[in-house]
Amino acid sequence: MQLCSECQLDDVKIHDISRRGERINNASFDACEFIKVDLREAILSNCVFLNCTFSECDLSGVSLENSRLSGDTFIQSKLVGINWTTANWAGGIRLPLSYCRCTLNHATYFGLNLEKWKWIDCVAVDVDFREAVLRDVDFRGTDLRDSLFKHTQLQGADLSRAQNYRIAASDNNILGAKFSMPEAMSLLEHLGIDLVDDYD
Numbered sequence: 001m002q003l004c005s006e007c008q009l010d011d012v013k014i015h016d017i018s019r020r021g022e023r024i025n026n027a028s029f030d031a032c033e034f035i036k037v038d039l040r041e042a043i044l045s046n047c048v049f050l051n052c053t054f055s056e057c058d059l060s061g062v063s064l065e066n067s068r069l070s071g072d073t074f075i076q077s078k079l080v081g082i083n084w085t086t087a088n089w090a091g092g093i094r095l096p097l098s099y100c101r102c103t104l105n106h107a108t109y110f111g112l113n114l115e116k117w118k119w120i121d122c123v124a125v126d127v128d129f130r131e132a133v134l135r136d137v138d139f140r141g142t143d144l145r146d147s148l149f150k151h152t153q154l155q156g157a158d159l160s161r162a163q164n165y166r167i168a169a170s171d172n173n174i175l176g177a178k179f180s181m182p183e184a185m186s187l188l189e190h191l192g193i194d195l196v197d198d199y200d
Helices: 183-191
Strands: 008-010 013-015 023-025 028-030 033-035 043-045 048-050 053-055 068-070 073-075 098-100 118-120
Touching: none
Parallel strands: 008 028, 013 033, 023 043, 028 048, 033 053, 048 068, 053 073, 073 098, 098 118
Antiparallel strands: none
């Protein structure tokens, strides 16, 4: 199955294809399954991905120039260094995206509405979530080392089993969010208090 500009594909499997560094314009994919597709450094301009699944794909460094994503699922895929803010997030019904066992390091979601998105058992190191809306998101089991949270809305978020996050309770809205011990102790680091173990 070809993966090229102007193509309009519905409910097909696209596998073992490399379009590394290539430009794909005005393509549309509805309920398609991408398997072991290499899109590293590709430019996806004005493309549409609706309810698609990406399994064992590499989209590292991909450019999403005004492309639209809705209801897509990424499984065991690499999505390193993506600026998600360049996609088209305006207008219409937009379903949450889901990542499972993916690597999403060095990405930015600055200021985006990501309500109910899922990052489950992922590695999301050095990711910018500042000023993003993360209400009711699922971060279970995800490594969030060096990721940025400031003025982030995390109401109802599930960070159980999440690791290495540094979230200042005074700078973010964490009402109703779930955290696991002992990682939840990091929420107190920015309060200027000393924690002691005193069982004597």
